[in-house]
Amino acid sequence: MRIINDVIEQISHTNFEQETQTQEILAQELDKILDALLTSSEDISAAIISSVDGHSKAQRLEADMDEHRFAAMSSALLALSDNLASEGGKGNTENVLIEGTNGKIFLLHAGPKHLLTVFTHNCGSLGMPLAYAKQATEQIAALMEVLAS
Amino acid sequence: MDKIIFAGPVGAGKTTAIGSISEIPPVGTDVTCTDESAQIKEKTTVAMDYSYITLDDGTRIHLYGTPGQDRFDFMWQILAKDGIGLVLLINRDHPDPLHQLGFYLNAFADFIQETGVVIGLTKSDISDKHDISKFQDFLYERQQVFPVFDVDARSEDDIKVLVHALLAVLNH
Numbered sequence: 001m002r003i004i005n006d007v008i009e010q011i012s013h014t015n016f017e018q019e020t021q022t023q024e025i026l027a028q029e030l031d032k033i034l035d036a037l038l039t040s041s042e043d044i045s046a047a048i049i050s051s052v053d054g055h056s057k058a059q060r061l062e063a064d065m066d067e068h069r070f071a072a073m074s075s076a077l078l079a080l081s082d083n084l085a086s087e088g089g090k091g092n093t094e095n096v097l098i099e100g101t102n103g104k105i106f107l108l109h110a111g112p113k114h115l116l117t118v119f120t121h122n123c124g125s126l127g128m129p130l131a132y133a134k135q136a137t138e139q140i141a142a143l144m145e146v147l148a149s
Numbered sequence: 150m151d152k153i154i155f156a157g158p159v160g161a162g163k164t165t166a167i168g169s170i171s172e173i174p175p176v177g178t179d180v181t182c183t184d185e186s187a188q189i190k191e192k193t194t195v196a197m198d199y200s201y202i203t204l205d206d207g208t209r210i211h212l213y214g215t216p217g218q219d220r221f222d223f224m225w226q227i228l229a230k231d232g233i234g235l236v237l238l239i240n241r242d243h244p245d246p247l248h249q250l251g252f253y254l255n256a257f258a259d260f261i262q263e264t265g266v267v268i269g270l271t272k273s274d275i276s277d278k279h280d281i282s283k284f285q286d287f288l289y290e291r292q293q294v295f296p297v298f299d300v301d302a303r304s305e306d307d308i309k310v311l312v313h314a315l316l317a318v319l320n321h
Contacts, residue, residue, distance in 0.1 A: 052180040053193055054220055072220040076196035079178035087176075113181055 026147055030058035033139050040132040043123035045103065047133075049140060050074050052113050061119075074117040078107045095130065108133055111141030152211045153315060154229050155198070156257060157238035158249045159217035160189040162271040162302025164198050166238060167214045170308045171200035186218070195221065197228055202312070210312065225256065234315045235266040238302065239284075242276035247287045254293070265318040269300040269311045 034047050038060050048059040050071035059067045081096045098105040104120045106129075118133045120126070155163045168175050178196035186193055198214030213228045215221070229235075237253055239246050250268070254261065268288075270281060284297050296314050300307035 051183040052195070053183050053186070054195055054218070055184060068220055069223065072195075072218075073223060075180065076178070076216070076221060076224055079180055080196040083176060083178060113183060 022147055026143070027058060029143050030140065033136050033143070034058055034060045037118070037132055037136045041129045043120045043125075043129045044118055044132070045121050046119040047136075048074065048117045049110065050115055050117070052079070052115060057114065070117065074107055074115055078109070078115050081107070095133075097126070104129075106130060106133065108137045110137035111144045114140055114144060116140065150211055150231070151208060152213060152232045153234055153236060153312065154232045154260075155212060155214040155236045155238065156225065156253055157217060158240060158243070158253070159186050159193060160243075161217065161238040161240045163214040163217065163238055164194055165302040166236070166269070166271075166300075166308045166311075167198045167200050167212050169303055169305045170202050170312065171212070172202055173200055175200035193217070196224060202309075204316075210316075212312075219256070222256065229257065229260045232260065232264060234264045234319050235261055236269060236311050236315055237266055238269045238271050238300075240272050241270045241279055241299075242272040246270075246279055247283065250284060250287060251291070254291070265315060266295050267311050267315045267318060268295055268297045269302075269308075270297065271300055271302045273299040274301060 030049050034049065037047055038044050046061045046065065048061055048067060048070050049057045051057060052075055054072035054075035056067040056071035061067055061070060078093065078096060081093045085091060085093045093109065096107040103122045104126060105117065107115060107117050110116045116133060116137050118129065120129050123129065155167055157163055164177060164179065176199040178194055178198070179192040180195050182191060182193050194214060194216045196216065199212065201209050201211045203209050213232070215225050215228050235257055237257070239250050243249055257266070268284065270284060281297060281299055288295055288297070296318065298311060298314065300311060302308065
């Protein structure tokens, strides 16, 4: 019985270590994706990757931006947009664009369980930042798929 | 517009309750749980539920359900704006439902003060750990008198009783 308990403990310990290691790798890789995104375009000022249920996974936000609030707000907005698009007969949400007076924000799905929110300065063109953001979502989705397998 | 807000913790049955009395397919924003909530249920509301019912006199009552997790408290404020009253659902099967009741009464204190509230205790069929009198005593200690009902969130009749009780409180 003791041996069984020892084995169970060892397995749990190994699982826990593996899980922790996976989470660390995930965090590092997501950070790299965000760093690359922010250096790809001067127009991009901040970005956050969150889960569909509103948890922050990685962020490059400005100091006064609360990552937990932005993660939750992003997931709420994208979920509602998905409904609007689908019930309005427009299919899946490609992105959500908010045009503010001081800049733009866009939200995109990044695989089935994550999303990316990108903040831009008051730039003229949205094309390049959006293209880079789309590229980042593909990288996030691919990363999640690899880690899940 | 007569708008009632359904609030309460994760897994209390807010989405189910709105679905039980809805006249239309409700608008929902359910997504996959990626955290410890996944142990309670597979999906969770992140923005809102919406539906409506029509009373016998033809009045349409709009029903808005809030997300349970407090990281979505910004939605509570958005949805409660211009609401006429609150249906607070508390899961009786939770280890500490009185704490949850206190938390949500505090979170919606201003709204309750301006409008009114009724409390529905859900999952009574799977838990008798906490007698309804405990909730009434808890409210009494807080010097608050609110109607408390045992309800099944899946039951159209039960949820209609809650809504009608709230309307009665508001008209009082």
